[in-house]
Amino acid sequence: MEIKRLALVLADISGYTKFVKMHTMSLLHAEMIITELLEAVIDQAKYPLTLIELEGDAAFLCAELGENEREATQDILRQVTEFFGVFTEKEMHLISCDSCMCEACRNIEKLKLKAIVHCGDVAVNQVRQFERLAGEDVILVHRLLKNSVPAKEYIMMTDAFYKISGGIAGETPETRLENAEGIGTTKVQVYYPVVDKTFPTQPVVNFPTPGSEFRTIANRWNNYAQRRMIEHEPRRNFASLPDKKMTLWSRFDYFVLSDIISSLYIRWLKLTKKN
Numbered sequence: 001m002e003i004k005r006l007a008l009v010l011a012d013i014s015g016y017t018k019f020v021k022m023h024t025m026s027l028l029h030a031e032m033i034i035t036e037l038l039e040a041v042i043d044q045a046k047y048p049l050t051l052i053e054l055e056g057d058a059a060f061l062c063a064e065l066g067e068n069e070r071e072a073t074q075d076i077l078r079q080v081t082e083f084f085g086v087f088t089e090k091e092m093h094l095i096s097c098d099s100c101m102c103e104a105c106r107n108i109e110k111l112k113l114k115a116i117v118h119c120g121d122v123a124v125n126q127v128r129q130f131e132r133l134a135g136e137d138v139i140l141v142h143r144l145l146k147n148s149v150p151a152k153e154y155i156m157m158t159d160a161f162y163k164i165s166g167g168i169a170g171e172t173p174e175t176r177l178e179n180a181e182g183i184g185t186t187k188v189q190v191y192y193p194v195v196d197k198t199f200p201t202q203p204v205v206n207f208p209t210p211g212s213e214f215r216t217i218a219n220r221w222n223n224y225a226q227r228r229m230i231e232h233e234p235r236r237n238f239a240s241l242p243d244k245k246m247t248l249w250s251r252f253d254y255f256v257l258s259d260i261i262s263s264l265y266i267r268w269l270k271l272t273k274k275n
Contacts, residue, residue, distance in 0.1 A: 001123050001125050002126075005069075006062045007049075007062060007065055007119045009063075010055075010059075010060055010061075011038075012114050015110040016110065016241060023102065024225075024246075024258075025253070027242065027244055031235070033105070040087060041113070045061055048066075049079055052131060056239050057238050057241075062122070069119075070165065074165055077165050080115050081155065081168065081193060088197065091111065095200055095202050098203070099202065099208075099214055100218070101205040102258070106202065115154075116144045116145060123135045139182070143182065143183060153192065155190070157191075158189075162189040173190055
């Protein structure tokens with residue numbers, strides 16, 4: 001075990017709790033949508049900010065601060081700020097080409113991103129090629145996910161990180177006191193990123209056209225669904241989604257019943273247009 005001075009970042013996606021029920025297609029599509037949005041965020045992270053672990057609908061990242069802590073924290077803060085832009089771009093891309101009628105696909109714009117940023121002395125355990133982080137600072141970052149901030153999208157940094165980084169240049173944060181369970185009252189600084197949320201109109205419900213972007217997405221998601229149902233794809237612990245066991249009925253629901261419902265709905269839309 002080694003003690004390192006690290007910056008810790010927890011990027012979390014939420015928003016599906018009220019919108020995705022137990023329908024198999026909605027649930028599996030929600031899992032894939034969250035996964036693809038998280039991947040877009042992770043791909044934006046550049047060294048020394050590296051992924052430690054995927055935690056359901058959150059990504060846990062860290063970076064060594066090194067000798068120039070001010071410079072390191074400013075770089076990390078810049079990257080975290082950019083997460084919100086790529087997150088929204090990915091949302092817009094999925095919305096613009098996804099004509100699936102399931103509840104998850106029809107509510108992609110409801111998903112929001114928040115980031116918790118902190119720094120401290122962390123115990124690092126090397127397990128083969130993986131690093132495991134431990135200590136009160138790691139616990140604090142996770143506990144701060146449950147807070148009193150009324151907004152759904154924000155960057156929350158602890159006062160410890162804020163004092164080193166100086167915060168986001170030209171912007172004034174909101175100072176708050178949050179109760180971190182088991183740790184106590186923690187002073188934090190909260191920023192609300194300004195991102196253009198003018199989402200495109202979602203295409204009319206239809207089956208994926210061969211060669212289209214939606215066909216590519218549908219194939220990827222169907223492959224994921226097949227792997228999940230035969231347990232070749234382990235389910236991550238999505239905090240905002242129900243943990244539903246896949247059964248033979250789930251396969252019928254996803255691959256047969258959903259197609260029947262979609263076919264009837266598309267036929268009804270065409271008849272409505274004619275009339």
